[in-house]
Amino acid sequence: MTEETxxxxxxxxxRPDLAVDDLPEPEEVFGVRRIGPKELFKYALGPSLIALGISIGSGEWLLGPQAVGQYGFVGVGWVIVVSAVLQTFYNIECxxxxxxxxxxxVVGWGRVPPGYLLWVPLSVFIVIFAFIAGGWAASAGQGVYALVHGEVPPAGAEEPxxxxxxxxxxxxxxxxxxxRISRALELANWVMVGAILVALVLVDLFVVPFSQWWEGIRGFVTPAAPPAGITATQLGALAGFTALASGLNWYVMGHYRDKGYGMGYRVGHISGMRGGRTQMLASGVTFPDDPDNNARWRRWYRLLLTDMWGIFFVGAMLGMLLPTILMARAVEISGKTPTQANVPTFVASALEQEHGRVLxxxxxVLxxxxxxxxxxxxxxxxxxxxxxxxHATSPRLRALVEGDPRRFYYPFMLVLLVIIAIILHLALPVSLVQWSANMSNLGALFYPFLxxxxxxxxxxxxxxxWYHQVILVLNFLFFGFFFVNFIADLVGNPLVTF
Known part of the structure; x- marks a missing residue:
């Protein structure tokens, strides 16, 4: 291995060599005297909440409930658990x-042979290609329409x-x-994710019988063949969007830099318009191999594990269990199964039949x-x-924006908004989400090796x-299988049918 010189x-x-500097202490980064339980939750934890806010969404509210509503828990639940465990390990490695x-x-990939000219633009393209379809946005629009009008939107309606x-x-x-953009996202997700989980628990306790709670939990821990009739696209989408976005989870992990975790504190962050201008380094900084820095690294790594396993994994599992058992109850109440067209509002319509307008x-709202x-x-x-x-790969752009990444960030966001607004008119929301989820599995074919x-x-x-590397290979095998099967299904016949 190479050593610093x-x-x-x-x-x-x-890519340029990494500068070398000491790791900061967590107390220095978060401006506290010590990291106790209060400081842990108030200051140190949080980046995984942004990932969790994404996680409790397309997979947990749309794809998982749709699969359970159509096929039941057994044969579906274990795919959810395996996916969540593998993705949490993958997130930690990123x-x-x-x-x-x-x-x-996305900048680090440029250090892998043959270099940044391949991996950086390819990675940006894959992330945008996977998510620009806008199925998550279209599904949210359906929910707002139903909330405003008190009824599910008609097929093909423009207002959603x-x-x-x-x-x-x-x-x-x-x-x-x-x-600071990352901090604003953290606070928004503390409120939204907290409200979502508490409300789901209360609604489920009120409307879901214990037998269906148990059926959901049992389905999570019972390995079984996928149910007959489920397609490769459906199962691959469920695996890809359980927890987060399988092979593409890395696109969210840069928030640990902006939070100031480890050497991220030495590099800078992207400020919001109300924040002061910050100079973000074009290349990274690492720490020397010595006892003091090694001890600080262990402290940061423990914070990372607490954030990922204590918040992300637990939240992702609750975020999948609670909506899926609610969907199972909705199917039982209505006597129907959800479709791609109505899954965003299916639960609300079923609960209205049994419990009235309030639910x-x-x-x-949920x-x-x-x-x-x-x-x-x-x-x-x-x-x-x-x-x-x-910002990292183009000196010309850095000069153009005078070292202030916000001058690129906000204009590009507006351009992307216009493009997504056009694309989300092209297909049903859930079919767009399934496409995105299977594109996420594509990343598992090579990012674990990078x-x-x-x-x-x-x-x-x-x-x-070595065991971290074994788990990364398991990510490749698990999610890669679903992507290859999805492509085979798309062009002809899937490699495996259920």
Whole structure:
């Protein structure tokens, strides 16, 4: 492995050497005397909430409930659990690189042979191609329409799309009004995710019998063959969007840099329009191999594990269990099964039949919150990835924006808003979401191996262990299988039928 020489440390190819500086103490970053339980929740935890806000959305409110509503829990639930476990490990490995170098993953990929000219533009293209379809936005628009009019939208209605565009504008306003964009997203998700989980627990306790709670839990822990009739696209979408976005989860992990985790504190962050101008470094910074820095690294790594397993994983599992058992109850009440066209409002309509208008409105508000939290994270994430990539790799752009990434970030967000507004008119919301989810699985074919390359070359204390690499290969096998099966199904016959 390469070692630092002087004040820099080479890592990979085609990118500048990493500067070398000491890791900060967590107390220095968060401005507190010590990190106790109160400080942990108030200051240190949070980036995983942005990922969780995306997670409790397209997979948990649309794809998982639709699959359970049509096919039941057994044979579907274990796919959810395996996907969530593998993705949490994958997220940790992505964040390991961010903490050790201060570089967002999209920039780090440029250090992998043959270099940034391949991996950086390809990665930006894949993220935008996967998420620009706008199914998450269109589904949120359906929920707002039903909330305003008290009924589900008719097929082909234009107004839900107008509401979807209005919610995109709201995302722009949230980021524009922030001092530090990542912090604004954290606070928004603390409120939304907290309200979503509490409300789902209360509604489920009120309307879902214990037998269906148990059936859902049992389905999660019972390995079984996928149910007959489920398609490769449906199952691949469920695997891809359970927890987050399988092979593309890395596009959200750059928030650990902006939070100041590890060496991210030395690199800078993207400010909102209300924030002061910050100079974000074009290349990363790492730490020397010595006892003091190694001890600080262990502290940061423990914070990362707490954030990922304590908030992201637990929240993702609750976020899938609670809506799916509610959907199972809605199917039982209505005697019908959800379709791609009506799944965003299916639960609300079924609950109205049994429990009246109050629960109809509660379910719609929940759906809008769930899908808007997804919309917030995905839309901002596409802009962030493109901004990070352009700022790090283009000296000409850095000169043009005078070192202020906001001058690229906000105009690009407006351009993307217009493009998504056009695209979301082209297909049903859930079919757009299924497309995005299967595109996410594409990333699992190669990003785990890019991570192995990078993380084996970090300072010794930060390097991944052999079992971390095994888990990354399992990500490749699990999500890669679903993507290959999806492509085979798209062009002819799937490799495996159920």
């Amino acid at each position: 002087g004040q820099t440390r080479p890592l990979g190819v085609s 964040s390991r690189y961010v903490m050790a170098t201060g570089e967002a993953p 799309r107008i509401w979807a565009i209005a919610l995109l504008v709201l995302v722009f306003l949230i980021t524009a009004g922030a001092r 109809f409105n509660v379910a719609l 759906g809008v919150l769930i899908l808007f939290s997804t919309q917030l994270g995905i839309f901002e994430g596409m802009v962030r990835v493109t901004t990070d990539a352009a 991570l192995i390359y990078l993380n084996r070359r970090l300072p010794r204390a930060a390097r991944s262990r």
